[in-house]
Amino acid sequence: NVSETDGRTGSTGALGVGLRAINIHQNIFPLIPRNKVHRQMAPSFLDGNSLFNFVVRDGNGVKGLVDFGLSEVPEQYVQPPKERIDKLNASTHDNPPIDLSKLDGPQHDQIVEEIARAAETLGFFQVMNHGVPVELLESLKDAANNFFGQPPEKKAVYRKGVSPSPSVKYGTSFVPDKEKALEWKDYISMTYTTDAEALEYWPQECKDVALEYLRTSIKMVKKVVEILIGKLGVTLDDSRIDGLIGLKLVNMNFYPTCPNPELTVGVGRHSDMGILTVLLQDDIGGLYVKMEEEMDGKRKGDWVEIPAVPGALVINVGDTLEILSNGRYKSAEHRVRTTSTKSRVSIPIFAIPKPTERIGPLPQLVERDGVARYREFIFEEYMNNFFSNAHDGKKTVLDSYLAGKDLWDVAGGDDTAAPDDYIHLGCRLHHGFLYMNSISREMELILIHEMVGRGIPAVVTTTSLIVYLLSTDESSELKKLPGLCRGLNERGILSVHITQLLFSVSCSKFHVPYIIRFEPEKTIRLPNADVDFAVNQCAINLIYCKPSVISKSAAAI
Numbered sequence: 001n002v003s004e005t006d007g008r009t010g011s012t013g014a015l016g017v018g019l020r021a022i023n024i025h026q027n028i029f030p031l032i033p034r035n036k037v038h039r040q041m042a043p044s045f046l047d048g049n050s051l052f053n054f055v056v057r058d059g060n061g062v063k064g065l066v067d068f069g070l071s072e073v074p075e076q077y078v079q080p081p082k083e084r085i086d087k088l089n090a091s092t093h094d095n096p097p098i099d100l101s102k103l104d105g106p107q108h109d110q111i112v113e114e115i116a117r118a119a120e121t122l123g124f125f126q127v128m129n130h131g132v133p134v135e136l137l138e139s140l141k142d143a144a145n146n147f148f149g150q151p152p153e154k155k156a157v158y159r160k161g162v163s164p165s166p167s168v169k170y171g172t173s174f175v176p177d178k179e180k181a182l183e184w185k186d187y188i189s190m191t192y193t194t195d196a197e198a199l200e201y202w203p204q205e206c207k208d209v210a211l212e213y214l215r216t217s218i219k220m221v222k223k224v225v226e227i228l229i230g231k232l233g234v235t236l237d238d239s240r241i242d243g244l245i246g247l248k249l250v251n252m253n254f255y256p257t258c259p260n261p262e263l264t265v266g267v268g269r270h271s272d273m274g275i276l277t278v279l280l281q282d283d284i285g286g287l288y289v290k291m292e293e294e295m296d297g298k299r300k301g302d303w304v305e306i307p308a309v310p311g312a313l314v315i316n317v318g319d320t321l322e323i324l325s326n327g328r329y330k331s332a333e334h335r336v337r338t339t340s341t342k343s344r345v346s347i348p349i350f351a352i353p354k355p356t357e358r359i360g361p362l363p364q365l366v367e368r369d370g371v372a373r374y375r376e377f378i379f380e381e382y383m384n385n386f387f388s389n390a391h392d393g394k395k396t397v398l399d400s401y402l403a404g405k406d407l408w409d410v411a412g413g414d415d416t417a418a419p420d421d422y423i424h425l426g427c428r429l430h431h432g433f434l435y436m437n438s439i440s441r442e443m444e445l446i447l448i449h450e451m452v453g454r455g456i457p458a459v460v461t462t463t464s465l466i467v468y469l470l471s472t473d474e475s476s477e478l479k480k481l482p483g484l485c486r487g488l489n490e491r492g493i494l495s496v497h498i499t500q501l502l503f504s505v506s507c508s509k510f511h512v513p514y515i516i517r518f519e520p521e522k523t524i525r526l527p528n529a530d531v532d533f534a535v536n537q538c539a540i541n542l543i544y545c546k547p548s549v550i551s552k553s554a555a556a557i
């Protein structure tokens with residue numbers, strides 16, 4: 001009996017159909033047409049595929065499902081226990097909104113301090129007097145409700161692939177094809193290119209207000225970004241800031257009422273990918289944030305709810321800002337619950353970098369902190385990763401950009417860890433990196449020669465590792481790392497264990513541009529004009545490096 005095994009209540013549906021008659025293992029669930037319009041189009045959901053087609057492919061969304069008078073959530077929406085939200089056990093983050101109008105008065109410094117403090121701790125805060133007129137906030141919520149209140153066929157014209165413009169996309173859940181459990185949410189996403197494009201293609205119901213929201217809030221976003229970057233002791237010129245917030249998306253999220261809120265999520269655990277997110281939520285509440293550190297008597301890892309405050313906007317730090325700040329500002333994990341009583345809307349604006357922006361910890365901070373906590377990348381790569389993974393917390397994307405993580409994955413010898421278009425034979429430039437596999441002996445010699453010639457520290461990995469360093473400065477830095485240095489000779493060759501290498505990559509300020517993995521059981525010699533050292537039983541299998549340091553070799557391929 002499902003009501004006893006997975007916590008469903010056993011309550012009856014809108015027209016009195018009890019769930020005891022349902023066998024969810026055959027993917028059958030009760031649908032009761034609620035109104036005549038929908039009754040005519042009532043599909044027969046006999047298996048998971050037709051549910052998926054109805055909700056996702058045909059664009060009916062969760063709203064379409066709910067309009068049939070669902071008395072229990074379909075199996076596809078039931079989250080595993082660890083993802084369900086225990087609202088009774090979460091407290092509210094009741095810090096009052098920060099008054100941005102005070103930035104123009106004598107309390108300027110104090111407000112700057114409050115903003116930076118919030119970004120460093122929870123990564124979320126609310127603001128008032130933000131420059132977005134309060135009446136506009138009301139109109140936005142109305143517009144969102146109007147848009148989602150339309151019949152499915154009106155919304156479905158904006159589905160991916162059929163939408164009149166790639167800048168507008170209506171959908172449901174996040175990446176339904178890849179999710180183990182679907183999110184209880186429909187959305188429309190509008191990417192800003194120009195006013196003219198927006199006025200032509202964005203949905204009639206929301207384009208004017210969405211554009212005005214964007215116009216007014218982006219000024220505030222820029223101000224907050226400048227404050228946060230300023231607090232890091234770094235000045236970025238205007239064009240760099242504009243590049244960092246150069247792409248803007250306005251989303252409207254609709255979370256229909258849910259018969260089993262305790263089993264579902266509106267949005268699963270994730271962090272936002274950009275610089276800052278501005279979020280307007282209605283009065284329902286349900287946005288939860290995971291604490292990155294202990295604060296106000298709450299423990300690290302606890303979830304706190306960001307309460308609905310009339311007239312306020314929520315601001316949160318995104319992954320890119322965490323990376324730029326070398327980890328000082330927190331891009332916190334957050335998620336949204338559903339409710340059985342009322343639908344909810346939220347309207348986020350995502351300020352994200354232009355796809356061509358090079359992102360990495362700001363050099364001044366790396367210098368100061370003595371460590372680059374994240375590796376560099378071109379933003380487009382990050383964005384593609386973000387949109388191709390189901391929400392699975394922060395580790396889904398951000399953590400894979402921790403310094404050394406890429407090296408670990410690739411050096412770990414697992415080809416599946418390489419980017420999608422990594423190829424097996426030959427090499428290929430991909431977002432600033434050169435990926436190679438099964439290179440020729442000639443190539444390997446060129447590479448090593450190149451490293452030697454340029455005095456670049458190289459990492460040669462074997463089952464027992466050899467780190468080969470040419471610059472004395474760098475090897476002396478490495479020597480300071482506790483437990484790392486064993487058998488370093490005067491030429492800077494040292495042998496380390498793989499866990500220590502990881503340590504060195506993520507904890508030292510080195511940027512290690514090369515990883516060469518050796519396959520055990522084969523033989524190779526590493527040539528160098530002065531130093532010849534042999535690694536027994538090895539052959540080069542994989543090389544991972546930046547093209548900027550290897551242009552000559554690349555040309556030689």
Ligand SMILES: O=C(O)CCC(=O)C(=O)O
Pocket residue numbers: 251253267272279281286287334335336345346348
């Ligand atoms: O609806 C909300 O409160 C948050 C939505 C969200 O986190 C997102 O769209 O990224």
Ligand SMILES: [Fe+2]
Pocket residue numbers: 270271272334
């Ligand atoms: Fe989010």
